[in-house]
Amino acid sequence: MLKTLRKIASVGLISEPAPAPDELLRVRRAADATIAAVLGRALCIRHVDAGSCNGCELEIQALGNPYYNLEGHNIRFVASPRHADLLLVTGPVVRNMETALRRTYAATPDPKRVVAVGDCGCAGGILGECPASLGRVANVIPVDVEVPGCPPSPARILQGILTAIQG
Amino acid sequence: MPLRRWWDRAQPVTGAPHVRGLGVGAEEWLQVARDVAAAGGVLHALWASCAATGERCAHERAVYGAYQTDGGVLVVELTPPDEAPWIYPGIEDIFPAAARMQRSAHDLSGARSSDPDVRPWLNHDRPYEFVRVDGEGVHEIAVGPVHAGTIEPGHFRFSVVGEKVLKLEERLGYTHKGLEQRFTALPILQGHRLAARVSGDSAVAYSWAYCQALEGMSGRTIPPRAAWLRAVCLELERLANHLGDLGALGNDAGFAFGLTQFSRLKEDLLRATAAAFGRRYLFDIVVPGGLASDLSAEAARALADVVRAVCAETVELRDIYDEHEGVRDRFTGTGRLEPERAARLGVVGLVGRASGQARDVRVDLPDAPYTEVPVTMVVQHGGDVASRVAMRFGEAHESGRLLTSLLSGLPHGAHAAEVGVPADGAFGVGLIEGWRGPVLVALQAGPSGSIRRCHPHDPSWQNWPALEHAIMGNIVPDFPLINKSFNLSYSGVDL
Structure with a gap:
């Protein structure tokens, strides 16, 4: 117990400030531009892997580490789309995940936002469109913000999330 | 040592050190698997060549197995007889891990193994039949493909009594992207x-x-x-x-x-x-x-x-x-x-x-x-x-x-x-x-x-x-x- 406490004290606070939103990442402006007013300062996110290679997942998980301190910015991941305000979607949308993604989107209450993460989600990536894959996320559900990168850094993903809730 | 004869027949394969390759017929395919298992070797991989469609593939169909034994890696190539349809001997009884590899190989190439479990693995076009556990108080918990955390998609079917798990059956293939x-x-x-x-x-x-x-x-x-x-x-x-x-x-x-x-x-x-x-x-x-x-x-x-x-x-x-x-x-x-x-x-x-x-x-x-x-x-x-x-x-x-x-x-x-x-x-x-x-x-x-x-x-x-x-x-x-x-x-x- 003493060792644990000593470790916590010696590391101290290392969280970094959040990046500013970047309007260049926005691909669509939602008609109901009131999400920040509805949600106040709290945001719940549901992540959906629609067929990624799991690289983007590693960087999304990193958002929880003490440097990015996602929960310190009043943002958290939730276990059900019914509790979510925003979907964070990775991967090209593969055929075997199309139904699951559509259902997850339908189960998320309005107003909602969608952020596509990674080159595959934004543009199909190296996999592109093929008989097994429908390509970019916007081919299947409406996307508000796209964060390119293979994988994009946690700071960039956070920037995308913050941009999405501005509009 | 029965494994020795396969090594003696095999030719060097380029790439990783100590890899050798061998072409076999159906009988030998099974015998290699048995000999590798008897010598304490492991199955590294099993795959089939060619897509099910595509004219080029008709004469190039083959199933491959890669094993590791003390001597190195042995890659075995099984080529089919000319007449179709072709069912090759499955090795799932010898190496249980081969079962899903064989089912996937069928989905991707059309090469069918003799395993009676013919449920598709990567192909999700049809509903999937899970193995049911019957008995008093047994119920199922279905989880996924979208999980509660930031992880990849897959489906888990638990058969449980109270909180105790009697059986878990995995259903994967959701991120199949060709x-x-x-x-x-x-x-x-x-x-x-x-x-x-x-x-x-x-x-x-x-x-x-x-x-x-x-x-x-x-x-x-x-x-x-x-x-x-x-x-x-x-x-x-x-x-x-x-x-x-x-x-x-x-x-x-x-x-x-x-x-x-x-x-x-x-x-x-x-x-x-x-x-x-x-x-x-x-x-x-x-x-x-x-x-x-x-x-x-x-x-x-x-x-x-x-x-x-x-x-x-x-x-x-x-x-x-x-x-x-x-x-x-x-x-x-x-x-x-x-x-x-x-x-x-x-x-x-x-x-x-x-x-x-x-x-x-x-x-x-x-x-x-x-x-x-x-x-x-x-x-x-x-x-x-x-x-x-x-x-x-x-x-x-x-x-x-x-x-x-x-x-x-x-x-x-x-x-x-x-x-x-x-x-x-x-x-x-x-x-x-x-x-x-x-x-x-x-x-x-x-x-x-x-x-x-x-x-x-x-x-x-x-x-x-x-x-x-x-x-x-x-x-x-x-x-x-x-x-x-x-x-x-x-x-x-x-x-």
Whole structure:
């Protein structure tokens, strides 16, 4: 117990400030531009892997580490789309995940936002469109913000999330 | 020794060291499998060539098996008789892990094995029939494909009584994206980029295995500095993944402090990796012929300093984990996979070594630089979550030691060499011990720099079925912990 406490004290606070939103990442402006007013300062996110290679997942998980301190910015991941305000979607949308993604989107209450993460989600990536894959996320559900990168850094993903809730 | 005759007949295969290939008929196909099993060998991979559609394939259909025995890797090619339809003898009774590989091979190529379980695996067009468990009080819990955390999609069907799990049946294939077909559309000198994205957490292992096969086929030996730098990347990948898992395992045992500390250390390591190689995750750094960029002496020293600091803190945290009664209670005895069962199921890699299966490609069939910087294999015998945690602590420590040696002894010279296009029909196999286990890439060249066929094989193929055994008799709330202790790839097996 003493060792644990000593470790916590010696590391101290290392969280970094959040990046500013970047309007260049926005691909669509939602008609109901009131999400920040509805949600106040709290945001719940549901992540959906629609067929990624799991690289983007590693960087999304990193958002929880003490440097990015996602929960310190009043943002958290939730276990059900019914509790979510925003979907964070990775991967090209593969055929075997199309139904699951559509259902997850339908189960998320309005107003909602969608952020596509990674080159595959934004543009199909190296996999592109093929008989097994429908390509970019916007081919299947409406996307508000796209964060390119293979994988994009946690700071960039956070920037995308913050941009999405501005509009 | 019956295995001897197959080795004597086999011809050398280019790529990884000690790989030999052999063409057989249906009877011999079964006999090779029996002889390998009798000699204590393991199945690395089973795949079939060619898409079900496509005229070129009609005369090229073949099924391949890759085994590892004490002598090396034996790749067996089974070619069908001319008359169709063709059912080849399945080896699922000899190597249980072959069952899903055979079902996938059928979905991808149309080659049908004799296994009576003909349910499609990667093809999700039809409803799936799960095995039902009947009895008083038995009910099912269906989970997925979209899970509660930030992880990949898959479906788990638990049959439970109260909280106790009687049976788990996995249903994977949700991230199937036609990787093998996509390979055939890429130039062979570009395929390493797709290989790195078969399972992103093992980017170095896959791209190295791909390049190892390709360089062998082109008759090219990479410069010593390139080999050493690749090993630096591979050990960084192993260390980063182990740190992430150690944090997540602490968290799943209710010890959030562990996640906070280990995720901080992992971030420190990723930032040092980015400073050294220009990227946090090492995609597209291993390229045909060597490395995409060199490492300056100064950058190597800075990287070594961070690795040392991270490893020193890991030792402190191990102490805290070991002394924490709550954590110890959740880890010990949970999700036990006994060594005998692990051997029977042909479990490989980290999960295998946690159950006494002492195999590591870096030790058994070392290629440069592991011939000069030998690896000390970590093995545990408990087979429970605690053993898999101890494996990660042990291997993280060993990777730290290797990184220190590699970074301080980097040979001088070029970090890459030119690689030419291999001849049409050339075949090579790459085999690299990634953080999860052995990653195999079987590559065949087509005409004028194209890919005729590429099969990337993840160790998760062999280990997913073992998870179904490890959960039996445990309680449902322990599943996330047990699953995390395996931490298998979905993308890697969904192809």
